Amino acid sequence: MENLINEYQSVAIEDVKVWFKAGTLKDFPSNRGGCIKYKNKQIAVFNFERRNEWYACQNACPHKMEMVLSRGMTGSADGVPKIACPMHKKTFSLVDGSNLNGEEYSIATYPVKVVDEEVFVGFLE
Template sequence: MSTTIATENAITWFYACNVQDVPANGGVCVKYGEEQIALFRFARRNEWYASQNECPHRRQMALSRGMTGTQEGEPKIACPFHKKTFSLKDGRCISDPAECAITTYPVRIENDRVYIGVDGASEC
């Protein structure tokens, strides 16, 4: 269950899960209201990323189950069905520049708890 903790600079931060709930170098799906957000833990780099869970190619909720990796230092996620790859920094489609970008969200860790930042106008 997500709990909003703070709103700052038009970003609402909500509690998504505990650090240990996300597999090292993998992802999980987190619900925020009606939204599905894919949350990724790059344990090797000690970095966290979040994006929409829906792959824009065929509109399937699957990105959280995709393969994480890097391309020229850029963290990316590959859709498990179509192998389209997206930057987890800015959401652009790396494998097909004509493909729609995905939405990305900021992530922060506090006391082994993971928080995701969403647009302050989002309703839970």
């Protein structure tokens, strides 16, 4: 198996140093993903309207490091919100980024908050 380096690192809400304005509510379709750029990172942002929750993760799928996760299919596995990569259907938890197929690679996730119709994603710097 290829060993691709995943340079993304998850951010816990208590560690956020920068809340980056990703857009407004109308920029993100319901129950689908949108892609934003922060510094040199592409970040997928999901408006999980049917759960009334928002999630963000790296846009690069760690399977082949394709920039595709924002175009993936959202869903739930045992109550855990997940994203399925559109390329080969690997699935990841949007809560902790874990690989739900039991493989070792995972994704980085980021906190999201919505304030007055504006959507913010949290980063370390």
